[in-house]
Amino acid sequence: MPERNLVQAVRDALDEEMARDERVCVLGEDVGLKGGVFKATEGLQQRYGVQRVLDTPLAESSIAAVAQGLSLEGFRPVAEMQFVDYSFPAFNQIVNEIAKVRYRSNGDFSCPLVIRAPTGGGVRGALYHSQSPEAFFCHVPGLKVVLPSTPVDAKGLLKAAIRDPDPVIFLEPKKLYRAERQEVAEGEAAVLPLGAAAVVREGVDVTAVTYGYMRTVTVQAAARLSQDGIEVEIIDLRTLRPWDVETCARSIHKTGRVAVIYEANRTGGFGAEVAAELAERCFASLDAPVSRIASPDVPAMPFSPSLEHAFMLNPDKVADGLRRVARY
Amino acid sequence: MPERNLVQAVRDALDEEMARDERVCVLGEDVGLKGGVFKATEGLQQRYGVQRVLDTPLAESSIAAVAQGLSLEGFRPVAEMQFVDYSFPAFNQIVNEIAKVRYRSNGDFSCPLVIRAPTGGGVRGALYHSQSPEAFFCHVPGLKVVLPSTPVDAKGLLKAAIRDPDPVIFLEPKKLYRAERQEVAEGEAAVLPLGAAAVVREGVDVTAVTYGYMRTVTVQAAARLSQDGIEVEIIDLRTLRPWDVETCARSIHKTGRVAVIYEANRTGGFGAEVAAELAERCFASLDAPVSRIASPDVPAMPFSPSLEHAFMLNPDKVADGLRRVARY
Amino acid sequence: MPRDDAPLTREQVFDAYRTVLRARALDDRRFVLNRAGKLAFIISPRGHEVAQVAAITALEPGRDRFCLYYRNFAAALACGFTPEELMLSAFARAADPSSGGRQTPGNFGSRRRGVVIGSSTVGPQIPKAAGIGLALKWKGEGALCYVSFGEGATSQGDFHEGLNFAAIHHCPVIFFCENNHWAISVPQALQVAGPGVAERAAAYGIPGVRVRGDDFFGVYDAVRDAASRARAGEGPTLIEAEVLRLQSHSTDDDQRTYRDATELAAEAARDPIPRMRDALIERGWLTTESDDAMREQVSREVERATEAAEAAPDPDPGSLSRHVYADA
Amino acid sequence: MPRDDAPLTREQVFDAYRTVLRARALDDRRFVLNRAGKLAFIISPRGHEVAQVAAITALEPGRDRFCLYYRNFAAALACGFTPEELMLSAFARAADPSSGGRQTPGNFGSRRRGVVIGSSTVGPQIPKAAGIGLALKWKGEGALCYVSFGEGATSQGDFHEGLNFAAIHHCPVIFFCENNHWAISVPQALQVAGPGVAERAAAYGIPGVRVRGDDFFGVYDAVRDAASRARAGEGPTLIEAEVLRLQSHSTDDDQRTYRDATELAAEAARDPIPRMRDALIERGWLTTESDDAMREQVSREVERATEAAEAAPDPDPGSLSRHVYADA
């Protein structure tokens, strides 16, 4: 199996799905000859032509709207928002239109499409190339939300998202685009189901529920804690809507302790949903409060390295938080 | 003191603040001669002229943007979104621009303004005149979010919002516009501080944290439970960002039980934040899991009365939920 | 169905006239039902009917796509919705073909008729139609997408984004603006900068046409020309039909509070239906007798439709959560 | 400061030329620092400098407002930012006057200079400028708001909403489009339907002017005329300056991957700075000697600015959470 980093895995998923199903098409700013600002669509226009890989005007609302129109006509568009921070001009199209098509037509219409966007920080992108706004989309009935953290998951879940009968917001942690390389399966063998979490590390002392770049950080934190005799069980949610409560609950049943770790602003982040749900479901198993480890309530991470560092969670901060839960 | 319903209280607040401070101005669709679709601005254009009460084009992004421009120049605009469902075209202006002005300029600029919008359902407004999307705004550092449920609170908090140095999203439960009338103070005596919850009913058995129209429903539910010997302490948050954790925690310390009741879709609603925070803070005092009573994860409430009824929380459903917490 | 080059037949005009009469008779009936408390909410097409029906008559329901807006009651009839179906929607019955009672009446949708389900939101259908048009162009079957909206909708960013996209890609789209000079209470002067809507076409290098909306043959010709261009791959056209809003915006509005009484009286005297009747009589296609007979027939139809719809069952409350996502 | 009727003086032109040279020298220096790994990210104004400085020269920094965009490095200098200040921002130092190192360089802001803090988001400044213009009109002091953007930004709905609003209310705004024919990798043909940007003004009933961006006097005249109209209460103007993007979009981009090599070579030969120099020499205002002397002086300035900025302290990590809201 070929070794791939996350952005290559995304590109492979697009490539394979376009080859498999000619209804699949890609649109967005700079997705054509340039291949996207992160190269996620590199080579696709050369392979599939200017129709199926379409450079759009700089207008996110119309990107979402056009994707929707294509989908309503039976195509399977994968629209790229250049950065998820720039999906907000499309918010009305996504929330009021795309998410509600099936419901408002009582099932007569549907709108399967994928909106891909790089998310998160840590690459000196500053306030407008670093946000983690997944909570907005996770609050919208009718949408599915995926946020993978490995090449294997990115490929498998993007393929599933493209085949899914409903609209999927697919967020890619840009900090991980060129991090780890993994052997990634090809074709049908690569597809992974939406909605299933992965137990990334087994442990008995505390459960860490996380996703995206924070998975990497949590794995590093867990290695440190292991030296202190604290064994962390790490769950990567991978899909945020719907999310896999069962896998989390099972783990908490074993550990009695859980922290939810997320890169977004703490208040109102998706981790609040996870924490609230787990605190309710697992009340009887909990030996410590469900704790949240998240970014500060500051608009987004600043450009200055000193401030970016102050903003971001890192293995130290996460280890501290987990230790506190373990020792409660 | 004059008796006022909620929408009259909103109008009085606008009127008094416009009279007090000539920088205050109102803009939005149909806010002029018509006085707004709910009459919240009725008579203001006649009193203050077409400049200070401005009918805008049907374009929410520009309404927010123009309000921001006016604010940057020292005016104190109060922009109306005709329904909060129609604030999404302005989402980019609100989240990326307005909320971050102060932060991104390192304090050199600020942008005090109010965006008012009717919110919530129960008036047969169907999918696009019934949504409760406060969670979106509550997740945005730089914004304050207010959601009053009585004429007194609406007036007092709107006056405070207009005077606040930061942008405030002010959501008005349209179902309550013409409900209860109260004696409402005038002038300075009417102002209420942002960020303080109100204990609406005292009780010892279970705490109900709620806001907006759900306050009314919860009060009715509590009256029923009282007949069964269950005394509910009801807290109306009134301001959602920042919200008053202390008042809630104090109550839970007494009751040992809490439910969070909100009209929005359950998953990812602001109630998740409240529940997560209270479950963590009050862990040692809790005799039962923190429970959430919220609307189903359906895009919004349908037009048909049978479906609207099925969607909405009512005193029965809330009483059932509270009883379950009390008897846990 | 008219072919591009076929002249309008007397039968077609007769059918169209019957549709116009149906729309009016149904509307009259809805107002009676509204006053009787049986219908919650109506948006009347009064004054727009001739323009709407003329436009659809120039197109091919079953072959083309139609993105209608909430005032397109007469257009919906012309697209093939039956009086009973529209009454089912007015009563929010389960058998409402557009949404099963989920949306307010006026959000027309029917997959088999090519009527694309809309929402109550003003504007988003415009770029969506561009996307549908792109798909139709790719399919290469000569179908086109018709999208209608009021002049208020032209203020939305989505109007611009939709026209720009469709013009760049020569999408077969007809942008049909029903300019009644009012958006609820906001007059055109505060809504549309510049000479008018039709003139905006030049900004995108596409034809812009202004027609009198009470001139059946004029509207028909303009739309037929636009359709020929669209089907020939020559791209989109923007048509502005000048119409009158002979009713208040909706049953929630009273235009006498913001419009001049003499102007209203003058407009009432310019009802387009008598003008169409006279034009047909002049051509010798209609006599006062056949007109009366037709009205008689329509009125019986409306009676039957109302009775059937009123007697039809409400949606099953148990269906509330269906169609949020595809059935598993 | 030039008054509306005052002719451009030799000193002003000299100052402007010096500013152009400064911009270029600073930019050269930034590229060296970028390659040395000392600067993370640059957006170059190369090819736009003359147009930018000519435009600002026709206005009144200190009196007018400026909503700049990320490529306005030369415009910022013309507005009064010093080389050292811009270098502080490039290094993300605490003393960066725009944002204290919080934003990527290119987001210029300075309250005292009337430069309104922007964001990296493309488009939202356009309707914001309309709002600022409205405020300035209300104040009645003859000040105006200048807002600049690329041709890519004209695709955003916000462009349309901003022009429509400003035109309706005759706001004193100059909309200045720097059309370099590329938005990252997307060429004008896929971005701007129709003949061009200037022609879009007619849609709003306002003047639209196209000028060559390498013609200092042409740009100056166009902006001065627009300013006269704005100050006289005659409303907004849209100016399209045709410029060249002599560098890749940013240091994260390589335009050779998507642009034709001969076209790039041809453009490189059309650098506007030599053209401006020649025009000044032709007028007898400059000699090659005085040009060399000026370049020498500028280069020393840049040296000092770079040293000072590099030595300046980073933001205090403890300041991360400041200015989210007003200090309590």
Ligand SMILES: Cc1ncc(C[n+]2csc(CCOP(=O)(O)OP(=O)(O)O)c2C)c(N)n1
């Ligand atoms: C995005 C959005 N904003 C506001 C509204 C409320 N609203 C409904 S119809 C309307 C006026 C529309 O006027 P116009 O487009 O001219 O159409 P008309 O009703 O005159 O046919 C408004 C403001 C809405 N439905 N959607």
Ligand SMILES: Cc1ncc(C[n+]2csc(CCOP(=O)(O)OP(=O)(O)O)c2C)c(N)n1
């Ligand atoms: C809303 C939004 N979408 C996308 C981007 C990413 N982006 C930054 S600059 C740019 C191209 C802008 O082109 P243009 O407006 O022509 O200005 P130029 O850079 O050519 O001067 C894009 C797509 C952004 N910053 N904001």
Ligand SMILES: [Mg+2]
């Ligand atoms: Mg209208």
Ligand SMILES: [Mg+2]
């Ligand atoms: Mg450009």
